[in-house]
Amino acid sequence: MANIQNNLQAIRQRIDNAALRCGRKPGEIRLVAVSKRIGLSAIEQANRAGQTIFGENYMQEAKEKIEQFQGTDAEWHFIGHIQSNKARDVAALIDMVHTVDRIKLAKALNRHAGEYNRKISVLVQVNVGEETQKAGILPGNAEELVRSLRDFPQLEVKGLMTMPPFKSNPEEVRPYFRILRKLAEDFSAKGLFRDSNRFELSMGMSGDFEVAVEEGATLVRVGTAIFGERPALSV
Numbered sequence: 033m034a035n036i037q038n039n040l041q042a043i044r045q046r047i048d049n050a051a052l053r054c055g056r057k058p059g060e061i062r063l064v065a066v067s068k069r070i071g072l073s074a075i076e077q078a079n080r081a082g083q084t085i086f087g088e089n090y091m092q093e094a095k096e097k098i099e100q101f102q103g104t105d106a107e108w109h110f111i112g113h114i115q116s117n118k119a120r121d122v123a124a125l126i127d128m129v130h131t132v133d134r135i136k137l138a139k140a141l142n143r144h145a146g147e148y149n150r151k152i153s154v155l156v157q158v159n160v161g162e163e164t165q166k167a168g169i170l171p172g173n174a175e176e177l178v179r180s181l182r183d184f185p186q187l188e189v190k191g192l193m194t195m196p197p198f199k200s201n202p203e204e205v206r207p208y209f210r211i212l213r214k215l216a217e218d219f220s221a222k223g224l225f226r227d228s229n230r231f232e233l234s235m236g237m238s239g240d241f242e243v244a245v246e247e248g249a250t251l252v253r254v255g256t257a258i259f260g261e262r263p264a265l266s267v
């Protein structure tokens with residue numbers, strides 16, 4: 033059984049060190065504990081150890097967990113592909129959606145968020161590697177999507193997210209993180225994000241979060257390094 037509290041401490045230390053190495057403030061970087069396929073007791077352990085942000089990628093599973101954490105300080109981010117028929121649950125329960133990649137989904141999230149009288153923070157997922165099998169909008173089409181999201185009053189567009197191509201050496205992922213940062217800097221300079229003086233960059237996972245921090249990540253999404261290996265997907 034992984035020692036979750038120790039793992040969290042070690043990861044936070046590594047995030048802080050990576051930030052300091054490149055002259056950033058450690059407080060700018062938030063850790064999203066990716067709890068997909070992880071049981072409630074492990075999530076509770078993480079929460080007791082001070083972890084507040086949890087990332088899920090399957091809405092049915094997230095819904096059951098979120099109910100159990102009502103009244104706590106846990107905050108839920110959605111990091112998976114969203115089928116349009118799940119937009120209602122996402123709009124009702126999720127605090128930040130990292131994976132908006134099409135206008136139709138934004139429209140559905142906005143409408144349902146309105147029904148619940150909620151505002152939702154959203155990030156646009158960009159397919160920086162331009163991989164055919166991957167979710168996310170192509171870099172060349174991202175500006176148009178970000179612009180059109182500003183028409184949705186319930187959605188607060190805070191920044192960008194990416195899942196770069198898989199590489200075993202994290203240094204090889206650096207150029208992709210950099211593409212995402214450059215895009216976000218450009219959009220921010222054009223005033224396209226909710227806050228004029230800051231934006232979110234969701235990038236970096238267990239194997240490469242330090243490189244992501246060096247390239248400007250404000251949200252790192254770490255699962256395995258906190259909770260250990262996940263059980264395999266059941267079919």
Ligand SMILES: *Cc1c(COP(=O)(O)O)cnc(C)c1O
Nearest residue numbers: 066089111237238253254255256
């Ligand atoms: C599973 C997942 C992660 C976490 O991956 P680890 O390698 O376990 O840290 C991060 N981001 C997304 C979108 C994921 O689906």
